Amino acid sequence: MWDPKMLPRIAPMATSVGAAGFGADVRSGMAAGGGGGGGGGGDIEYGNEATPAGFFSADFKRHDDLKQMLDSSKDNLKLEAMKRIIGMVAKGRDASDLFPAVVKNVVSKNIEVKKLVYTYLVRYAEEKQDLALLSISTFQRALKDPNQLIRANALRVLSSIRVPVIVPIMMLAINDSVVDMSPYVRKTAAHAIPKLYSLDPGQKEELVTVIEKLLADRTTLVVGSAVMAFEEVCPERIDLVHKNFRKLCNVLVDIEEWGQVIIINMLTHYARTQFIDPNLQDGPGDQPERPFYDDSESESESEGSDAEGQKRKPYVMDQDHALLLRSTKPLLQSRNAAVVMGVAQLYHHLAPRSEVSLVTKAMIRLLRSHREVQSVVLTCIASMTTQRKGMFDPYLKSFFVRSCDSSHIKILKLEILTNLATESSISIVLREFQTYIASHDKTFVAATIQAIGRCASNIADVTDTCLQGLVALLSNRDESVVAESVVVIKKLLQTQPGEHKEIIRHMARLVDHIKIPMARASILWLIGEYCDRIPRIAPDVLRKMAKTFINEEDIVKLQIVNLASKLCLTNPEQTELLAQYVYSLARYDPSYDLRDRVRLMRHLVFPADGPNSRLGKYARRIFMATKPAPRLESSFKDRDQFQLGSLSHYINARATGYRELASFPAEAPDPTVRNSVVPLPERPPEPALQPTRQRGFYSDSSSEDESEDSDSDSSSSGSGESSGESSSGESSSSEDAATARTKARARAPPPTRGVSALRPPQASSSDSDEDDSDEEGSTSGSGSGSDSGSESDGSASSAAAPAAPPPAAPAPAGGGGGGNSVDLLLELDSVPAPLGTELLTPSLGGLLSPVAASGAATATAKADTIELVSAQFVPSEYRELVNPITGSGLQVRYRYTRAPHLYSAAMTSVELSFTNTTQQEMTDIHVGQKALTAGLTLHEFAPVSLLAPGGTVGSTLGVDFRDSTHAARFDIVTGGGRTVPVSLAAPMGEILRPVTMSDDLFQRRRAQLRGMNEAGGSVTPACCPTPTDVRKLVLAAVNVAALSSDTGDNERQLRFAGQTMSSGTLVLITVGLPAADGGDGAAVTVTVNCEKMVVGNMLLKELKTQLLR
C-alpha cells in the first residue's frame, strides 16, 4: 500500500505545500504533493522590506534603487532586489512599475533570481501583456531544455501567464509535454490544462484529447493531476473514465493525498452513473439488510414460471463497484482529513447499508483534529445521523460537549446528540442536556432547550419528563432560558393536545414578567388556542394586553389581535368590547401588516351585515380550526440533497459550480466498457469481497434457473473468482494452470487456445515465471477462456473452481451458446446470481446420508478447490430447550442436525422434538413473536397441529445466526394461548459447515490468515490423547471436516477446515499433539485461523474446553 517506491514522490509533500503553495503555482501544491520533486520547488516568496512602509515618495525612491540593483551585474544584488520586490507583492503593494526592470532578468543564469522573476511575472503579466510577451521566447527555449525540472518550470510559468495571445503557444507546449519522458513534466502539463481552459474555453475539444492521453498514463505521479484536469475541464465526459476505472481504483493508495481526494470525488460521481443502487431491495430506513438468501429463494422458485425478466432480479453488486469500495477502504487510515472524509462520503453514497458503518471510526477520529475540521465533519455526521442512527450510536459519548468547544461546534454536537437519542440512550442524553442548561453560553442553552423539545416529541417515553423539566425551567432566573422554554413548550403542547391545563395556566401567569417578544407571542397564541381550557383567565390576559398594546413589539401585537379575535368568538359577553378596543388600536398602528390584519379580522369577527352573514358563520371555524402540530425535526434533514462533504452541503445552499450527484440508474449500463487492455493488477483477498465470493460457489446452480444472460454472467464471474483464488500462489503460466484444472476435473474438456487468444495481448504473453499481478490477470483470463470453449456444464463447474461442484450430481444444463457467451466470458466484472436450489442436490450429503459423500469429496479435493462436504459427525444427544415445568407440560428438546437447512444454506438447522407430558391434548404449537437481534433470521418450524398426551413429535427449525453467538429469541405458542419464551444460542462450532481442501491449499490459506486472524492456545489434558480421540473430540464439538487423510495414530498434527454458515468465511483449525512418548501432562496446541477474529477466538475457547474432557 504505502509503497517505499513512492517515497521520493511523497517526500516533498510538506515542501510543496509551502514552497509551491507560495510558489509560482498553486496546482502543484494543491493537486500534487510531488510538486517540488527534488529541487524544483523552493520558490522564494515573501519579502522583507528593509524599512517599514514609508510615504509614497519614499516608495518611489526605493523603486529607483531597486531598479539600479536589478540593472547591476552582480547576482547577489539582483537577488536582494527581487526578494524585496516579491515581499512587496506578498504584502499586496503595487510593484507593477518595476516590470520592465524585472522582466529582462528572466534570462538570468542564477536559478534563484530566475525563480523570483518567474513569480513576479506570473503576478503582473496580465497587467503588462505587451512587455510580458518579451519573455515568452525564453520559456519556449526552456521547454526544450534537457533538464526535466527546467522544462516543467517553464511550462508552469508559461501556463500561469494569463495573456490570451499566447494560447496557441500554450496549447503547443502542453501537447508536447504530455508525451514527455519525464512524469514530472507530464504532471505539470496536466496542471497547465485547467489554466489554459479558463483562459480560453474554446480550446476544450483539443484539451479533452490531451486529458484522455493523460488519464491513460500509468504513473501514479501523473494520474492525480490528470483527474484534476478532467474534473475542471470535462467532468461530463464519463466515457473517458471507463477504460481507466480499474486502474484508478488499483493505484489509488499509491497516489499522493491531494490527488486521492480529487479521484475519490470523481469516482463517486462516476459510480453513481454506472452502478445500480446497492440498497434498492431493502427500501429506505435504518433496518439491517435483509438476508441475502431469502430473495434468491423466491427468485428461483418463480423462475420456473414465466415471470422471468420482469421480476426484480436479486441484487448482485457489480465487481467494479465492489472493487471501488475495496480499494478506497484503506484510505480511511490516511492522515489527511480530506481523504478520510472523501472515503466516508463515497461509502455514504455508494456502499450497501451494512458497510457504511466501516467509516464511523475514522470519522470519529477526525473529531480530535482542528476546530475547522471538526466543524465540517460534525456537519456531515449531523446529516448522516438523520438517516443512519445506528452507525454512530456506539460513539454517542464522543459528541458530548466540552466547555472549551467553540459555540458552533457545541450546536452541531447538540444536533447530533438529539438525532442519536433513542429510547435506550435518552436518559444519558437528557442528563447531559441538564448540565448544558447551566452553561454560560446563552445561545447554547437556548439550543439545548430546543433539543430537549425535539427529544420529547420524538421519544414518547420521555415526553412527560421533558415537559416537566421544561416547565421547571420557566422559573429560571435567566429570561432567555425562560423564553426559549416557552417557545418549546408551546410546540410540544401543540403536538400533544392533551390535558395540560396546568401548564397553560402557569404560562398565562408568566405574561406579566416575561419580556422577550417571541415568548410573549407564544404564550398569547397558546392562550388563544386553548382558551376553552382556561375560560376565566383568558379574558383577563386580554385585558392586560389591551393596556400594554401600544408598547408591544409587532409580533406580540399580532398575537394580541389574534387572541382578541378568538376570545371574541368563543366568549363574546366578556370580551367583545375589549376586542373592539384592541382592533381600534391596531387600526392606527404604524405597522401596515398589523393594520392589514385587523381589517381582515374585523370583517370576520364583526361582519358588517350582522352575525348571521356568511362570513360570520364560518369565522369560528376559521379561527378555531385544529392546526397541524409543528414537526420538531432535525434541521439537517434536507441536507442530504447535497453531496456529503461538499461546500454546498456545509453551507446548505447550492454553491457555484456544484454538480448534482446523479441518482443510481435503474438498469446498470454496460459494464464491459470498463474492460481495458491494461491487465488487472492483483486483487488482494479482502473480507469486503467475501459475500461475492460466497455467491461464486454456487454459480452453477444459479445458471440452472437464471435466464441466459445471467448464466453467462455467473460463469464469467466464476472466472473472476478463480483469479482471486489463484492469486494466492498459482505461479505457473496460464497454460499450466488451465491444464492443472483440467486434470483435476475429468469432465472439463481441454482449454481452447483460440478463445484465450481473444484476451488482450498481455494476457496470453504470460509465459514468464514472475509471480506478479499481471500474471494473475492472465491466469484468470485463460481460465475463463477454456471454460467458455467447453461444454456448458464444464463451463459452469470448472469456472466455479473454489466451489463444490457435485461430483455425483447431474450437471446443470444451462449455459449460453457459442459466440455470445465468449464475449461475455471475457468480462470479469459481473457477479453470479446467488445460491439457488443447490442445497437439494445429493452431493451435499442431503439430509439423509450424512457421511456417505465425504470420502469422495475428500478424494476430489486435489486441485486448489475448497469443497463443501457433509458433516463427519452428527451429535445424537438432545438438549433441553423448554422443560415441562416452564412449558406447562410441553417439553421441547433440540439437537443440531449439521445438515444444510432446506430454506437457506446460511441457516443452522435445529431439530426440535416436542413431548407432551400432560394428560391433555395439545394443539397448534407454533412460533409466536420473534425478537431477533443483529440481523438474525429464523425459519419457523412447521406448526404441530396436534400432540397427543405422552406423544412426541419432531420438527425442524432454521436459524441464520449471522456468524455470531447471539441467541435467537422467540416464543413457542401452544393452542391454549400459552406462550413460552425461549432463547436459542448456538455454540460457534454449530454455525460452521465442513469443507475440504488440499493440504497445500490449507497451508497457503493458513499462511494468509496469520497475525490478528490467528488465535492459538494450548491445553493439557489429563492423559495423552491419541489422534483418533482428538479428532473425535474436535468433530463432536465443531462441525468441520478433518483433512488429514492419514488416520493412523502417528500423526502429530491434525487439520480441520470449515466455513461459517452465513458469510462463508473460511475457518482453519490445526491441532498439534505432543509426541506419542511425551507422556501425560504434555500440552496439545490448538490454532484457529479465521478472518473473523471473534469466530476464531470463540472457537478456540470451545475447542479448549472440549479437549479437556
Next chain:
Amino acid sequence: MIHSLFIINHGGDVFLEKHWKSVIHRSVCDYFFDAQSRADDPVDVPPVITTPHHYLISVYRAGLYFVSVCTSEMMPLFVIEFLHRVVDTFKDYFGDCTESLIKEHYVLSNVPWRRSAVKYTNNEAYFDVVEEVDAIIDRSGSTVFAEIQGYIDCSVKLSGMPDLTMTFINPRLFDDFSFHPCVRFKRWESERLLSFIPPDGSFRLMSYHIGTQSVVAVPLYVRHNISFKTGPGTGRLDLTVGPKQTMGRTVENVLLEINMPKQVLNCMLTPSQGRVTFDPVSRLLSWTVGRVEQSKLPNLRGSLSLQTGAPPPDANPAINLQFTISQLAVSGVKVNRLDMYGEKYKPFKGVKYITRAGRFQVRT
C-alpha cells in the same frame, strides 16, 4: 480550487496575500472582518463564510487567520486541511508560526523525504509514544467519558536506506489508527506491525485512538467545592487534587485552569503548593500545582470576590486539567521490538513513553 490566500493577524491587518489565479482584491476580506467582529472569540468565526461571489474558508492557528478565497464548489475539508498543512510547514521550517517569522523568512528550501546517501556518524532512532487522556468527569467524580488519543512521534537519523519494522506487544489495543504515508498498510493489516522506510528527521509515524472498548484509567481526581453564594459579593473555592489510577508513577506538571464567570472580579486564594494566578481580564484562574504526591495532597482554598449587585452565576465553571506522567503509556501500549533491515550498521534505538492530559475536563 483555492483562488487566493490572505494571512491576517490579530489586529486585522492582511500582511500577506497570494493569488494563484487572477488577483482578487483584498477588500474581499471585509466579509471576514464582519464575521470576526460578530464572534466573541476568535474560535467562533465560522470556518466557511459565503459572500456574494466568493467563499471564504479560513483556519485560525497560532493567533493568525489564514483566509482562502474560493470561487466555486469544492470540498471544504480539502482547503482546511491544506491550510493547516501550510501552517504545519511553517512550523517545521521556522519552529513556530508567527507574523514576524513569516515576514522574515521567504526562502523555502527544498527538503526531500530522504536525501540520497544520507550519512550520520551516530545512527539513532528515537520514538516517543505520547498518549493524551481525553475525559469528562462529572461533578460527582464519575467518569462520563474517557478515551486515549495516542501518537508515535519519531526522530530518525539513520544512514542509507533503512527499512524499519516496529512490533507491539499488544497491537489489539488500537481501536482506530492513521499512519504516515511511509507505513506499509498491507503489512499492518495482515501482521499488525509497522513496516516503513522512515523519512529523514522528525515526523509522526502513527496516531491511534483507544476508547470505545477499553476502560481508560483516569490518573487524577479533583475534589472541588466552589460556591458563589456564600454572601453578598463573595464566593468560596476549595480544590484538592489527588492521584487516582497512576500505576505507581508520579503525576507531574499538574495545572488546573478555570474560566471564571464574568461576575468574578478577583480571587484571594492560597495554595498549599504551587502558584496561582488570576487574570481579571480573561478571568482565567490557573493553578500550577507541579507534582502530586499521595502523602501531601495539594489544596487550594480561599474566597472569590464577586460583582455586587449582579446576580451570582448559577452554574459553576468547569475545570480544565493538565498533567504529564513520564515513562508510562496509560493504555498499556508497548513497543515490542524495532528491527532494521537493509543496512549493516547497528543503530541506537530508544522508545520513550509519556502520558498527558488531552481535553480533560472536570465539571463542577
